[in-house]
Structures are given as structure tokens and as C-alpha cells.
Amino acid sequence: MAALVLHEYAASGNCYKIRLTAAHLGLKLERREYDIMKGETRTPEFLSQVNANGRIPTLQVGTDDFLPESNAACFYLADGSDLIPHDRFERADMLRWLFWEQYNHEPNVATLRFWAKWFGLDNLNPVQRANLPGKQAAGEAALALMDEHLEKRDWFVIDRLTLADIALYAYTHVAEDGGFSLNPYPAVRAWIDRVAAQPGHIPITA
Amino acid sequence: MAALVLHEYAASGNCYKIRLTAAHLGLKLERREYDIMKGETRTPEFLSQVNANGRIPTLQVGTDDFLPESNAACFYLADGSDLIPHDRFERADMLRWLFWEQYNHEPNVATLRFWAKWFGLDNLNPVQRANLPGKQAAGEAALALMDEHLEKRDWFVIDRLTLADIALYAYTHVAEDGGFSLNPYPAVRAWIDRVAAQPGHIPITA
Known part of the structure; x- marks a missing residue:
């Protein structure tokens, strides 16, 4: 694989x-x-060079x-690799969760983390403040x-x-940063422990 | 393929x-x-049977x-099929646009169409009204x-x-339903015509 x-x-x-x-694939970034x-x-x-959409992450493969x-x-x-199911339906079902994560989870759980830890909830603008209850409910x-x-x-x-x-896992395991408690979700907490116990796992701070 | x-x-x-x-693949639904x-x-x-997330579309494959x-x-x-690139980077790059569509395009261009044509902009609730300018700008x-x-x-x-x-194409070609003009976007308009001219194309009303 080209340099990443x-x-x-x-x-x-x-x-x-x-x-x-x-990390799970043993690839260097x-x-x-x-x-x-x-x-x-x-x-x-x-x-002009990295992402016309002005956002990270962007993965660069080789030079161009x-x-x-x-x-x-x-x-x-x-x-x-085995991180993607080899069966056709299961592969699509995995993608289903990736799309769901970006549509139903990230805009709520990740955005509240960003607002709470980076902005501070007292510093939200009026539109953000109007969206706060809806995002809390959608995150729950x-x-x-x-x-x-x-x-x-x-x-x-x-x-x-x-x-x-x-x-x-990426935003769920730090959902408490955004004011979400994981106490009502025992199956999620057990799954978080399973993910973190996998060989090859690295923490977000690594 | 099982019944769809x-x-x-x-x-x-x-x-x-x-x-x-x-339609492009000649599959019956x-x-x-x-x-x-x-x-x-x-x-x-x-x-309980179709989608725990309470949303359409859901594609049923076979009975279960x-x-x-x-x-x-x-x-x-x-x-x-040829609708998905066979090259590894190009396949991921195609997925990039699918994720971008769900994160940056659909919540703005599709949501404004829904608000304008189904609810009526005069009937928005206060949170929706607060989000209207931001969604218009993000759609543009x-x-x-x-x-x-x-x-x-x-x-x-x-x-x-x-x-x-x-x-x-799905929401871009009907973006005017949500109050967006495509006049400032000649390359988009030419691409819309190209998509609609492909063999196998069907309109949204089909």
C-alpha cells in the first residue's frame, strides 16, 4: 500500500x-x-489540496x-480484510451501521461533546441553543x-x-463528554469493554 | 438474488x-x-419487523x-456490478460521496424540500425556523x-x-422543490441531464 x-x-x-x-490492520499512518x-x-x-469540504479527517494515499x-x-x-464481512448482505449491513452512525449518532453524540468540551454550553449561539434539546433527545x-x-x-x-x-465505538465511548450517561445502557457498556479488550486496540489518546 | x-x-x-x-441493474422490486x-x-x-429506527427506506431481502x-x-x-468501481481507492472514493451526501447534502437539500413541500414553510416550529437559514446556506x-x-x-x-x-442525483434534481435555484450551478445542471439520459434511467415519479 502507498504511504498513508x-x-x-x-x-x-x-x-x-x-x-x-x-492499528487493527497493522498499518502505519x-x-x-x-x-x-x-x-x-x-x-x-x-x-485546494486536502479537502474542498474544509474538514478533517482526510486520508492521503501516496502523493496525489x-x-x-x-x-x-x-x-x-x-x-x-476481516474487518469487513465477506458475505454480500452482511457487508451491506455493516455499511448500514456506518451510514446510521453519520446520520443519527455523530450529529448528536459527537456534536454535544464538541459543544460541551470545546465551546462550553454557556457559549452556544442562539441556533445551537435551540437545537440542544433535540440533539440531546436524538443522542439518547x-x-x-x-x-x-x-x-x-x-x-x-x-x-x-x-x-x-x-x-x-469512536464517539460512544466518550459520550459522557457530551453529557450523556451510559448507565441506562448496560449492553452498550459491555460492548465498549469488549471493543477495548480486542488485541490491537488503541485508545483515543494514543 | 432473493425476492426484494x-x-x-x-x-x-x-x-x-x-x-x-x-432499474439500472434490471432488478425487480x-x-x-x-x-x-x-x-x-x-x-x-x-x-419490530422492518426498522427499529422507524424510517424508510428499508430494503427487505427474502423473508428475514x-x-x-x-x-x-x-x-x-x-x-x-459496474455501478461500484472495481479499484480499491475509487471504491472508497465513491463511498466518500455517499457519506458526504448523507451528512452535508441530504440534511439540508432534502430537509428543505420536505419542509417546503410537505409542511409548508409557514408551519415550521420554532426550532425548524431557527435552523432554516443555516440549512439554506449549507445546501447552497x-x-x-x-x-x-x-x-x-x-x-x-x-x-x-x-x-x-x-x-x-436523487435530491439534487428536485432541489428547486426546497427553494434552491440550480441556475448558479451549470456543471450540476449538465450532469443532471447526463444522468437522466443514461440507458435504464427512470424518473422519481416512476
Whole structure:
């Protein structure tokens, strides 16, 4: 595989997903840090060379190929490995959880973490403040759906860790940063422990 | 392939994506309609049997397998076909656009269509009203990014139609329903015409 460079903000769960996937696969990533609080991903250089959408993570493959979107980068790294199911329906079902994570989980659980830990909830603008109760409720609904799903299974898709578990772990295991308690979700807590106990696991701070 | 049933609300672009993918592949879908305005996807039966997340579309494969998330359903249908690039990086790059569509495009372009055509903008609740300017701006940004990307290429990922084009076409070609003008985006308009001119194409009303 060509040399891999992760353009990232290390504390972001979306960036951590890619590092965790690479760790499970034994792949080396060079890391390049951008301070999103200082707008370093909105500079003309970043927009023209790394990601026109102005966001991290972006995975650089070799010198010329740039891949934004965290779950697409994880898929690229894991393509052909056991982190992606080999059965057609199960592979699509894994993607289902990746799309669900980006639509139902990340905009709520990750956004509240960002608001609470980086901005401070007292500093939200009026639109953010209007959205706070809805995002809290939607985040709880996402965690409850995960808990129900995990009541009868150890992993999200098949009987081993896949990208669905990695993607959902990234922000779930730090959900308390955003004011969510995991106490009502015992199946989620047990699954978090299972993910963290896997050989090859690395923490978000690594 | 086992019998396919699409649980849907036909006017939804997310449901149309799946029908359009199936049409290109020559696959037959049985269709089952739910009135989302009457809460028919939030009944106990729907939540326990079709999708615990209470949303359409969900693709049923055979009798027991249910696949929510529109782009995952498209991937399932197209897996192994020319609608998905065979090269590893290009395949991930296609997924990049599918994730981008669900995160940056659909919550803005599709949501404004829904608010404008189904609710009426005068009937928005205070939280929706607070979000209106931000969603209008984010929708314009998504269309502008697409236009810039298409200035130098005919299709989103490789030199033919892929699921990225199908997924992005679904809500872009009806963006005017949500109050977006496509006049500032000539490359998008030319691409819309190219998608609609492909053999096997069907309209959203089919």
C-alpha cells in the first residue's frame, strides 16, 4: 500500500476511527495535525489540496489521492480484510451501521461533546441553543437503539469486530463528554469493554 | 438474488435512489408504501419487523433480512456490478460521496424540500425556523461544492455512472422543490441531464 498520511485533529472521534482501524490492520499512518479551532482546515491551501469540504479527517494515499469522510477512509484501509464481512448482505449491513452512525449518532453524540468540551454550553449561539434539546433527545435515542441491538449479540453485524463496531465505538465511548450517561445502557457498556479488550486496540489518546 | 421488497414512501429521494439503482441493474422490486405523514413507520409492527429506527427506506431481502439506510441498500443491490468501481481507492472514493451526501447534502437539500413541500414553510416550529437559514446556506454550499467538482469531470468518481451519481442525483434534481435555484450551478445542471439520459434511467415519479 502507498504511504498513508492522516490529516487530522487528534481528539476528534472521526479521526480516531481511522487510527483504530489502522492499528487493527497493522498499518502505519503518518499524522498531520490541524487546529480546527483556529480554522486551519479552511485555509485556501487546505481547501485546494486536502479537502474542498474544509474538514478533517482526510486520508492521503501516496502523493496525489485524498480521501475525506472518516468511514470511507476506514473502508479503504480495511477493504479485503476481516474487518469487513465477506458475505454480500452482511457487508451491506455493516455499511448500514456506518451510514446510521453519520446520520443519527455523530450529529448528536459527537456534536454535544464538541459543544460541551470545546465551546462550553454557556457559549452556544442562539441556533445551537435551540437545537440542544433535540440533539440531546436524538443522542439518547441513538444510544437506546444501540443498546437494544446489542442485548442479544456481542458485535453489531457478525460474530466478530467489524468497522461498524469501530465507527460506533469512536464517539460512544466518550459520550459522557457530551453529557450523556451510559448507565441506562448496560449492553452498550459491555460492548465498549469488549471493543477495548480486542488485541490491537488503541485508545483515543494514543 | 432473493425476492426484494422496498418498504418506502415513493416521493422520498432516499427511496428513489434504490429504485433507480435497481432499474439500472434490471432488478425487480416489490414496493410497499407507508404514509410517513401519518406515522406509519413508527408503529410497533414497523419498529419490530422492518426498522427499529422507524424510517424508510428499508430494503427487505427474502423473508428475514431487512436493510435500512438508502445508500447501504444501493450498495447491496450494486455489489459486484459496474455501478461500484472495481479499484480499491475509487471504491472508497465513491463511498466518500455517499457519506458526504448523507451528512452535508441530504440534511439540508432534502430537509428543505420536505419542509417546503410537505409542511409548508409557514408551519415550521420554532426550532425548524431557527435552523432554516443555516440549512439554506449549507445546501447552497453543498451544491457549490458539487458544481466545482463537476467542472472538470462528467461523473463524480470515474468515467461512468456510479452509485455516487445516483445517490447525489436523487435530491439534487428536485432541489428547486426546497427553494434552491440550480441556475448558479451549470456543471450540476449538465450532469443532471447526463444522468437522466443514461440507458435504464427512470424518473422519481416512476
